[in-house]
Amino acid sequence: MQKSILGKAGDYTVRYAEASDVPSVIGVNAATLPEHYSDYFYYEILNEFPDTFIVAELGGQVVSYIMCRIEYGLSVTKRFGLARKGHIISIATMDGHRGKGVGTTLIQRAMEEMRKGGSKEVFLEVRITNDEAVRLYRKLNFQVTSTMQGYYKDGESAYLMAQQL
Numbered sequence: 001m002q003k004s005i006l007g008k009a010g011d012y013t014v015r016y017a018e019a020s021d022v023p024s025v026i027g028v029n030a031a032t033l034p035e036h037y038s039d040y041f042y043y044e045i046l047n048e049f050p051d052t053f054i055v056a057e058l059g060g061q062v063v064s065y066i067m068c069r070i071e072y073g074l075s076v077t078k079r080f081g082l083a084r085k086g087h088i089i090s091i092a093t094m095d096g097h098r099g100k101g102v103g104t105t106l107i108q109r110a111m112e113e114m115r116k117g118g119s120k121e122v123f124l125e126v127r128i129t130n131d132e133a134v135r136l137y138r139k140l141n142f143q144v145t146s147t148m149q150g151y152y153k154d155g156e157s158a159y160l161m162a163q164q165l
């Protein structure tokens with residue numbers, strides 16, 4: 001069956017993730033990030049939010065992913081009120097494939113899907129020392145809205161970064 005292709009980022013094919021991609025996504029996550037999740041969590045997120053679970057592949061191999069959840073609650077960009085908001089739970093590109101625009105494309109595609117789905121804002125958490133990721137998010141118009149002290153298990157703090165859609 002033809003996998004649902006969204007477009008290209010250079011040589012990379014960008015498409016919606018499928019259940020059969022989850023083991024590869026788990027592999028990318030394990031190789032790139034200290035935050036891991038249960039296998040069940042990936043399948044659950046894919047099942048519930050398939051439009052914002054996107055992968056990039058090269059030569060049939062998944063090298064990058066973004067997975068998100070749509071939430072409803074307190075606005076992260078306004079002082080008051082409730083909002084439907086897209087939460088970027090995790091994004092990563094394998095070393096050796098970075099700096100080629102894949103991460104940028106995945107975030108842009110996911111934000112477009114969130115907007116289409118009625119989300120009014122998008123947010124994420126990032127380690128305050130993760131300069132590369134913070135720079136990427138700033139480039140894409142995210143702003144730091146708060147710092148969450150000791151957010152990660154190892155005690156490092158996180159920036160909450162967000163923007164309106």
Ligand SMILES: CC(C)(COP(=O)(O)OP(=O)(O)OC[C@H]1O[C@@H](n2cnc3c(N)ncnc32)[C@H](O)[C@@H]1OP(=O)(O)O)[C@@H](O)C(=O)NCCC(=O)NCCS
Binds near residue numbers: 064099102130139
């Ligand atoms: C953050 C991350 C997802 C970005 O993915 P990417 O596919 O490299 O993203 P892009 O190529 O679109 O852009 C990344 C930026 O990295 C920088 N960069 C340039 N060359 C690079 C290289 N060879 N290697 C790494 N980064 C490079 C650039 O600043 C680039 O932005 P710009 O070229 O548009 O100015 C990736 O670095 C990664 O997987 N890091 C480890 C996991 C992680 O920290 N995830 C985020 C958790 S919140």
